[in-house]
Amino acid sequence: MPRILEAKHRVPDTLAGSRLDQVAVELFDGHSRERLKGWIKTGELSVDGLQAKPKDKLHGGEYLALHATLEDDMRFEAEDIPLAIVFEDEHVIVIDKPAGLVVHPAAGNASGTLLNALLHHCPTLAQIPRAGIVHRLDKDTTGLMVVAKTLTAQTALVEQLQARTMSRHYDAVIIGTPVAGGKVDAPIGRHPKDRKRQAVNASGKPAVTHYRVVERFRAHTHVRCKLETGRTHQIRVHMAHQRYPLIGDPVYGGRAKLPPGAALPLKEILREFPRQALHARKLAFVHPESGNDVSFLAPLPDDLLMLLDYLREDSETMR
Template sequence: MSQTLEAQHRVPERMAGLRLDQAAAELFADFSRERLKSWIKSGALTLDGQPAKPKDKVYGGEALALAAEIEDDTRFEPEDIPLTVVYEDEAVLVIDKPPGLVVHPAAGNPDGTLLNALLHHAPGLAAIPRAGIVHRLDKDTSGLMVVAKTLPAQTALVEQLQARSVSREYDAVVVGVMTAGGTVDAPIGRHPRDRKRQAVNASGKPAVTHYRVVERFRAHTHVRCKLETGRTHQIRVHMAHVRYPLIGDPVYGGRLKLPAGADDQLKEILREFPRQALHARKLAFVHPESGERMAFRAPLPDDLLMLLDFLREDGETMR
């Protein structure tokens, strides 16, 4: 089974000087660079209505148009993994992802992922690139994700993400007591020495995170973060950059800090907390078909509720 994919993007001025295949890889981010190259070579992906070569330069303002047949993706098996469905219709699916669930198969995680679960829940997603997944959450981050169920819906949601019109808000619990909220405007790119990590990097992509204080504790803060951009590990990197790393973050959290005078139970919870304390609580976007602005909220999961309860009790005990 196959579907015809039609999508268009205009090359932004900032991409002037890039090769066509490089620009296409960023604008049509749901497809691999090799697949995009093959479409350019076959004429399925055109530049200003004309066939082109992958190495041709772009200068900004050109129209890239894609018209290609997409075969069902049979590389991944459907798996009966429970999903918490918050909303579903013919075009979109909104889920509340639990912590510990990998979003997409990769080396070390060939199955047991959200993608496998989606293929079982809605078999038609086999005809959509990445089973309709248009954005990701880290394995140990919980909360809301939107999935496209049709090719036009996927194109529309990707365009909204690129235009920064999708609203995403997160709850986080960080180490340290914040005096006030603020904004972190610092580009993020690959860490210069550790390729598995991200870092604030002058040569990285623009990244903006707004945060505000929800509740202060004796040595920690519950904060609410709103993303303008969606870089890999963005909140984790930005909070660590301003010296308020997330509790439980194994990559960016640094050395464990225990509050002086905390009881043994709180110390054990802080030592053993199994993941970064981060939850995607709110998601809003324009429905690809109806044009209606839709907003969804996901309550804090039990592990974060328990963590906050113990932090409150610690403050009360020390008064």
């Protein structure tokens, strides 16, 4: 049965001068540019109550209203896939995603995803766009995600993301030893030559990452990152841009850096670590129903704990 999607956003002054379809992609998270253009052309996505064209330039301050029909073809199959649920009530679910779990079905991943698992766990999520998914983690990034169980909760959480009031902290293990933490303020967009990658790009979307040192080893560092924005691969791109790529990153990392004289077990784990060493450790937001501040923590997974143990042992041995 078709479902109605309704949402409304004010165009921030920072997007003044941009095309309507470009602004829509920025504000209505989770929908493709082509789908949004279609809604603009049919008038289902309006500007201050009036129909506009995708190429129309906006001045900032306008209100974009979406009242669109979501057809049944946007649904996916429910699958009995275990979920590590940290918290759940009538409005939200907070999960601790494992490595290897794709968040949303796409080409090559039509099943076996978090979305399929959510539909099995809570069948009513079939009535919510993207089964209530508010934000994503890369397939091999572990840690906390929040899922909305109602359209009202989803809209409120997306607005918090856009207003940068949802707090997201990550643990990462990087190659290199920065003297101190810092702030990376560099726009991110598609790589000019490789559509599967992201890159720091002057024409990209604003992206800000803060990072601080937790523990320093001989050739690597455990850092904690805080996101202001949520661009695709943001931490991975920003840290590589700083010349501190994540251990195990198959896309943005370089060759494994082996500390001089390192023991064989450490060499093996550095060469063979199977994923980017990145974990969404902390998630905090305003509960969409109660209005209370809520915060959740997810301990480091076993593979990262083992990696840190080997690095720590190496540093202590070589003192």
